[in-house]
Amino acid sequence: MTGQIQPIRGMNDVLPAESVLWQHLEGAVRELLQGYGYEEIRVPVVEHTELFKRAIGEYTDVVEKEMYSFVDQGGDSLTLRPEATAGVVRAMISNGLLRGARHKLWCIGPMFRHEKPQKGRYRQFHQVDVEAVGFAGPDVDAELIALTARLWRRLGITRVKLQLNSLGTAEARRAYREQLIAYFSAHHDRLDEDSRRRLQGNPLRILDSKNPDLKQLIAAAPLLSECLDPDSQAHFAALRTSLDAMGIEYTVNPRLVRGLDYYSRTVFEWITDALGAQDAVCSGGRYDGLITQLGGEATPAIGFAMGIERVVELLRQLPTQPQAAAADVYVVLNGERAALAGGRVIESLRDALPHRRFELNLGGGNFKAQFRRADRSRAALALIIGEDELDRGVVALKPLRLESGQSECPMAELPGRIEAALRAADIQE
Numbered sequence: 001m002t003g004q005i006q007p008i009r010g011m012n013d014v015l016p017a018e019s020v021l022w023q024h025l026e027g028a029v030r031e032l033l034q035g036y037g038y039e040e041i042r043v044p045v046v047e048h049t050e051l052f053k054r055a056i057g058e059y060t061d062v063v064e065k066e067m068y069s070f071v072d073q074g075g076d077s078l079t080l081r082p083e084a085t086a087g088v089v090r091a092m093i094s095n096g097l098l099r100g101a102r103h104k105l106w107c108i109g110p111m112f113r114h115e116k117p118q119k120g121r122y123r124q125f126h127q128v129d130v131e132a133v134g135f136a137g138p139d140v141d142a143e144l145i146a147l148t149a150r151l152w153r154r155l156g157i158t159r160v161k162l163q164l165n166s167l168g169t170a171e172a173r174r175a176y177r178e179q180l181i182a183y184f185s186a187h188h189d190r191l192d193e194d195s196r197r198r199l200q201g202n203p204l205r206i207l208d209s210k211n212p213d214l215k216q217l218i219a220a221a222p223l224l225s226e227c228l229d230p231d232s233q234a235h236f237a238a239l240r241t242s243l244d245a246m247g248i249e250y251t252v253n254p255r256l257v258r259g260l261d262y263y264s265r266t267v268f269e270w271i272t273d274a275l276g277a278q279d280a281v282c283s284g285g286r287y288d289g290l291i292t293q294l295g296g297e298a299t300p301a302i303g304f305a306m307g308i309e310r311v312v313e314l315l316r317q318l319p320t321q322p323q324a325a326a327a328d329v330y331v332v333l334n335g336e337r338a339a340l341a342g343g344r345v346i347e348s349l350r351d352a353l354p355h356r357r358f359e360l361n362l363g364g365g366n367f368k369a370q371f372r373r374a375d376r377s378r379a380a381l382a383l384i385i386g387e388d389e390l391d392r393g394v395v396a397l398k399p400l401r402l403e404s405g406q407s408e409c410p411m412a413e414l415p416g417r418i419e420a421a422l423r424a425a426d427i428q429e
Contacts, residue, residue: 010115010123016324021312024322026108028154029128029306036147038104038130043087045110049077055086055262055290057202066113080112084129085262085287085303086294092133093296102134108308120278120310130284131303133291138235141266141286141302142242148270148282148304149248157314159274160281162249165256165267166236168228170289173264176227177203183221190217207257223254232265239266262290266302274317275310282306326378327359328422330400332370334386339364342385345395345411352415356422374400380425381418401425 007013014022033040049069056062068080081087084107092098108128115121130147132140145162152160167173180203184191191199195206195214207218228236243250256267267285275281284304291299315322329349333342346360359377361370374382384396384406395414398406402425409417 008123010117012122012124018312020322020324021315022308025155025308025311025315028151029106029108032147032151032154033106033130036104036143038106041088041091041105041107042109043081043084043091043107045081045112046078047081047087047090049079051086051090051294052079052082055089055294056083057262060202060205061208062113066115068112068114082111082113083305084109084111084127085131085290085305088129088131088303089133089291089294089296089301093291093294098133098291098296098299100134102132104132106130118277120275120307120313122309126308128306128308129303130306131301133301134299135302136288136300138239138242138266141235141239142246144284144302144304145243145250145268146246146248148306149246152270155311155315156318156320157311159314159317160270160272161251163253163256163269163271164236164240164243164250165224165253166228166232166265167224167257167263167267167285168232169264172227172229172232173204173224176222176224179222179227180204180206184217187217190214204257207255218255224257225254235265262287262293264288268304272310272314274314278310280307281310281314325357326380328356328379329358329381329383329418330374330377330379331358331360331383331385332367332374333361334367334384337387337390338385341390345383345385345414349414349418353419356418381421383414383418397421399425 030040049067052067053063058064062082067082070078072078088105088107092103097103106129108126110124110126112124114123117123130144132144149162152158168176181199184195184199184203184206188196188199190213191206192209192211192214195209195211198205206214207221209218240250240252250268253269256269257263263285265286265288268283269280270282271279272281273279282304284302286300286302288300291297291301331342331346333339342360346358349356350358359379361373365373371382380399380401382398382400384398386396389395389408393411394408395411396406396408397417399421
């Protein structure tokens with residue numbers, strides 16, 4: 001039986017009309033991160049399953065339910081990466097990049113989780129991941145948050161709000177864990193199956209439950225802030241003072257715990273009311289113990305991940321949309337000799353004017369059809385090459401967005417005349 005092969009559920013094509021928004025976002029991210037001194041790192045999409053179990057935590061939804069894992073032909077258990085931080089840390093350890101050094105790194109690419117697809121939540125999704133490794137103080141926490149705040153301003157996104165919390169040290173969380181176990185054990189009959197399973201393994205995950213029946217029970221649970229050690233309290237207070245000084249608004253959310261086990265001290269989340277149930281667009285925090293946990297030397301670190309699909313959706317809602325770059329020049333051809341000469345002429349122009357965008361008419365067509373294509377290309381200028389023009393060694397120039405008429409130009413003078421005509425068109429726009 002033959003028929004159309006459909007895409008995998010939750011794994012979506014990005015078509016040219018939408019890729020303009022992706023490119024706009026990616027370009028802004030690259031430029032911003034370069035300005036803050038972050039360097040790009042690229043890590044594999046597939047890692048050993050054990051990496052994510054050790055890094056993320058065996059009692060998380062990600063590891064228990066959502067990872068795409070398989071055994072390869074060599075008998076190794078491998079996993080499509082569900083997030084990027086573990087792979088970046090593994091890369092630094094594997095390549096000997098730590099040893100007391102400090103790194104500001106970022107990467108971008110697809111992640112994979114077997115979740116129920118819905119708007120803003122997909123099985124293949126894309127993230128920008130940013131990591132600052134080797135920095136212990138709250139100043140780098142403040143810089144990462146300031147960086148994200150600047151990105152929203154640069155993109156024109158206003159419907160985002162910042163939430164903060166501190167998870168304290170591992171010792172503080174252990175004390176808090178005992179309080180949670182005692183509290184939820186006293187209400188064992190009200191817990192759902194997932195929460196009962198997590199009660200002894202990692203009760204903090206119960207606080208992440210989306211079950212509405214548990215909302216009141218969770219709201220009355222002990223607060224982590226009551227168990228914070230003095231150093232974590234001071235770290236969090238210094239971060240808040242820095243954000244206040246920079247004029248960055250935030251809300252302290254004592255229930256913000258993040259879904260991965262490796263976080264400590266500062267955690268933050270940028271949320272929006274514009275995406276329905278999937279309200280987090282950028283989330284992160286400190287993971288000071290993760291590098292030791294994965295076999296490296298003790299190194300403080302902080303990072304965040306930003307969901308590209310969700311930010312693209314926010315861009316789509318803006319009143320003014322980024323557009324694909326228009327052609328500068330469209331080359332219209334008339335006759336067989338002109339069709340042969342057109343490729344040579346346009347390639348020489350691309351050599352002479354590499355910063356300009358040229359589009360050559362392809363597939364033939366009469367003048368009327370070619371000028372319709374020229375109009376759709378949004379080019380400012382048409383070059384007309386015909387048999388007569390070739391005999392006289394000239395090319396006709398016709399502005400497409402201005403009222404000025406058609407003129408002729410010797411072939412040798414084309415680059416200069418084109419540049420002058422395009423600059424005039426830019427000025428009059």
